[in-house]
Amino acid sequence: MSRLVVEGVSKSFGATKVLDHLDLDVPNGTAAAVVGASGCGKTTLLRVIAGFEGPDTGSVQLGSETVVRQGLCVPPQRRRIGYVAQDGALFPHLSVADNIAYGLRTGLRGAVDRQRRGRDRPRVIELLAMVSLDPDYADRKPHQLSGGQQQRVALARALARKPDLMLLDEPFSALDTGLRATTRQTVADTLRAAGMTSILVTHDQEEALSFAEQVAVMRAGRFTHVGPPQQVYHQPADLFTARFLGDCVLLDALCEADIAKSVLGPVPVQPGAPTGEVTLMIRPEQLAAQVIGADEPHSGRVTAVDFRGPDVILTIDLAEGAGTVRVRRTGIAAPITGDRVRLSIHGPAVAYCPLRSH
Known part of the structure; x- marks a missing residue:
């Protein structure tokens, strides 16, 4: 089970409060989207969930395990959380196969590593298929891929670890409009097919509404409305939410x-x-x-x-x-x-x- 529960999370940087007692409950296997203007705190929330930042107050629970609470902060590498950044963050000097294999925790040096590459190859091809890429992409370098293909490889690398939760930090924002829509659909289909809980952070209202089964609108470190996309669009809790979404x-x-x-x-x-x-x-x-x-x-x-x-x-x-x-x-x-x-x-x-x- 990979239900995510965030309770009472606050975070300040100096005198600036970025997160203000946030609560969020994402059921197992659900795709959620946190949408808001730049600087509202959405990426900071993602970083707290991933373990890259520690909150001042509150707790984060993933499945049956509490990963953050007062006096406890499980390191990021032990949280079974996948993370896809805005630019994909692929290693430019490695092939697509080696980038994905990095997510499998294989070594990348010497003769032993070549043996590991051979053993990892079937899993790499399987992961490429999950993100709708043909096997011949395995031997390409990142610069030989389009932006959308790079993002799919980044997703495959994150999926390689079989995480309980996938975090997507504005992964489509640098793509052209048409490519953005097709890549978003591919990623959404992949995560749903895997039955994986996921959170997309975006400033794009249409993206949030089309990607997620649960949408949380954020303003100045707080949620103004959390609910199904049809509800937050047609029955917004306040005029800020109404105007922000369309x-x-x-x-x-x-x-x-x-x-x-x-x-x-x-x-x-x-x-x-x-x-x-x-x-x-x-x-x-x-x-x-x-x-x-x-x-x-x-x-x-x-x-x-x-x-x-x-x-x-x-x-x-x-x-x-x-x-x-x-x-x-x-x-x-x-x-x-x-x-x-x-x-x-x-x-x-x-x-x-x-x-x-x-």
Whole structure:
């Protein structure tokens, strides 16, 4: 079992508190993502879990073993944790096979080492297959690989030790957009096939939402929301989390029971929403815009069209000076600048205590 439990972990560097009493529970075999802006503390959390940093307070438990608590800090090499850094950190002078064999704790010197290489070869080929690389990559040097291939080799090297937990520290951030997506999918599939618990640290919201079954949004050393990706995106705990994870349409509304009344009409909101005046949060893709011939209730005029290939972002001035909203929709037969459109909302919104300045 490789369930990870972090309880009450704090860490300061001088007068700066980087981690502030963090709790995190990652079930066995689950892929989790910690997402936040640069400097929020996410990499420090990873380093504490790995054993590269010691916390000021708190504990870390992996499976049935406590690896950090007051008076105890198990060394990194004894934690059965794999670690993949942003640049992969491959040894440039070694072949792919020898880089992976390093994870198998084989020696790399002299005649005995050549014998070990021969014994390790089947396992190296097996690990290459796990990360979707052909056997002929084994004899290449890192500089002969693409960035995505280097990251897969780094993952294979980390997997060689058969860790209980895999830590991924922004491993895709240096890759091009298309390569980033395919490499991320390969890594995610590999870890799921191995049934391995993993934590991805990233500043990329889309990456966190697509990779993980559990997402933790971090701000200034604390988690603002931890939960399944669909929940943290559609029902964020606060407006910071909502804005960090994607574009938001914010409207003033009046909430009664489970319905909020706004300039776009009535819309259902989350259970237990505040009543009275609220700020309503709607994702742009929840809005539909239908071209009409004249102004009418719940309508507006398209003032800008931002074409993004498969979809467009429409900027719409609402009727009667009620403000501006942005709508995301398919780019096929989209409204054009100047069109009048009727707006409707699909799905529930999230109501927060009123925020006067949007």
